[in-house]
Amino acid sequence: MSSLNDCIKFHLNIEDPNIIFSDYFKKYINGKYHNLYVAELIQPHCPYCLSSNLKHNGHYTSNVRFITADASHPVIIRLKKQRVLCNACLKRSMAQSNLINKGCYISNTSKRKILSALTEDRSMTSIAREHNVSVNTVQRVLESCSSKFYDDFDHLPEHLAFDEFKGVGKKLHFICLDGDTHKVIQILRTRFKPNILRYFYKFTPKARSMVKTVTMDLNCYYPLVARELFPNAQIVIDRFHMVQMLTRSFNSLRVQIMKQFKKQSHEYKLLKSPWKLYLMKYDKLNKTTPYYDWHFKDYLTQEHVVLDGLDCNKDLENTYWIMQDFMTAIQNKDEKQIIRLLNSKQTVGKQMHQTLLTFKHNYTGVLNGISSNYSNGCLEGVNRKIKQIERTAYGYNNFRHLLIRIRLEENLVKEKEPNNYFLVA
Ligand SMILES: [Zn+2]
Structure with a gap:
């Protein structure tokens, strides 16, 4: 066996003994230089009867796309597949290799590499460009996988x-x-x-x-x-969803109350700019160090701002405390407190009332959500x-x-x- 053959096979990492390389050169195709390797795929024996008494009947040439490290120099293997007629069983056959499937022009190595690229966070266009194939080919490789996530119909997780x-x-x-x-x-x-x-x-x-x-x-x-x-x-x-519903209901009431005041008024400013403070846990608010607030032209602590804002409206205040108590109860997994809050008779905003009604409708679910770890x-x-x-x-x-x-x-x-x-x- 020639050393050229061994060298190319080592370089391309092809192990099939039936493939024999004979030449290599560069060729300009569609505006790009391609590295072309010429090889013959031999058929040592008949695939039907395994007889080696064969009559050669020319070649079928296919240009196989192969993987390459440098996408600007695509690699093509010009594979000449032997066609034979068996003298023993009189059947015709063509040489096949695991380098490429029958009727394909893209090597299995390329397909496997495309598949592994598909497991990364990349677009199909970028994968296609790197492997010198069309986007349709990448999609076809994708389609070769099953889309089933779970197919054991006798078992479900707890x-x-x-x-x-x-x-x-x-x-x-x-x-x-x-x-x-x-x-x-x-x-x-x-x-x-x-x-x-x-x-x-x-x-x-x-x-x-x-x-x-x-x-x-x-x-x-x-x-x-x-x-x-x-x-x-x-x-x-x-439970995160419950908190989200509570904060949303509070926010909608805050905006509603805010719009009752004039834009230049102190109340409007109190309810508008520090909206984030209202959603923070009350314990986490800064109650000691005052800071100069440009909106109010005064030194205030975060607690001051929130309490002043809540003074604008009684319903807003009630809604705020229900939201805060609920959040604390969820954190402490305090079921009794939740039951008490759900049955409270205070006047709250319309949307908060609706939220509490929804919670009451799903009473056990809500209580499970608070006690469960899931x-x-x-x-x-x-x-x-x-x-x-x-x-x-x-x-x-x-x-x-x-x-x-x-x-x-x-x-x-x-x-x-x-x-x-x-x-x-
Ligand atoms: Zn045969």
């Missing part, structure tokens, strides 16, 4: 978390996570009740009875869905990651592509899967 995120076409998709391992169980195209029911009814009743808690925000039909699907499950309302925090992390994936790609048009990409970047694809696909095909 703790689930429900939420939704904005995805393809600005529609909201339903997402369900394992509360312990933080792995995605399923992402559904829509967040509507029939779809969620249809998916979870695929699981056996035994699997569904395994679920002990379902964490969710205060979406009106998630508790109904959970109660129907998981007979033994406790509904847990996410929350939707893990989901917010996953949602943030999904948002990043969408942003890198400037949005997805194809829901399946988005799912596979989420899966790839979550490292959920088993090591064996891509190799099997390319070699077996």
Whole structure:
């Protein structure tokens, strides 16, 4: 065997003994210099009867795209595949190699490298440019992976978390996570009740009875869905979501009261510029060191500002203290305090009243949310990651592509899967 052959094979990391390199040169194709290697793929014996009594019948030449370290110099292997006629069984065949699948022009090595690039936070266009293939090829490699997150219908995790995120076409998709391992169980195209029911009814009743808690925000039909699907499950309302609802209700009342005053008035300024102070925990407010405030032309502490602001309106004050007490009770996991707050008869803003009513409607869920250690925090992390994936790609048009990409970047694809696909095909 010539040393040129060994040298090129070592350089390109090709081990197939049936490929024999004979030449190399540079060629100018489509405005770029390509490194071209010429090789012959031999057929030592008939694939049907394994006889080596063959009659050679010319070659089939294909230009195989190969990986390269420098994207400005693409590598092409001009592979001449032997065509033979078997003298023993009279069947025709063409030489094949695991370098490339039958009928393909892109080497399996390139495909594997594209697949590993797809697990990173990169756009498909950038991957295509680096590997000298079209974006369609990258998409085809992506499609070769499965979009299933979880396919064991006999088993479900004990703790689930429900939420939704904005995805393809600005529609909201339903997402369900394992509360312990933080792995995605399923992402559904829509967040509507029939779809969620249809998916979870695929699981056996035994699997569904395994679920002990379902964490969710205060979406009106998630508790109904959970109660129907998981007979033994406790509904847990996410406590961060509760805090968010409380602060939102307070803010809307603050703005409403603020607008009753003239823009130049002291009250307007008190309610407008220091809005962040109202949302801070009361214990955390600075009560000792005054600072000069340009808006009020006076030395004030943070506590002063907040208390002066609350003096503008009685309802605002009540709403503020309900919000503060609720937040403290959530922090201290104080269920009695929550029950007392839910039944308080003070006059509060309209929206706060609505929020408290919603909490009363989901009484057990709210109490579970306060005593339980599970929350939707893990989901917010996953949602943030999904948002990043969408942003890198400037949005997805194809829901399946988005799912596979989420899966790839979550490292959920088993090591064996891509190799099997390319070699077996
Ligand atoms: Zn044969």
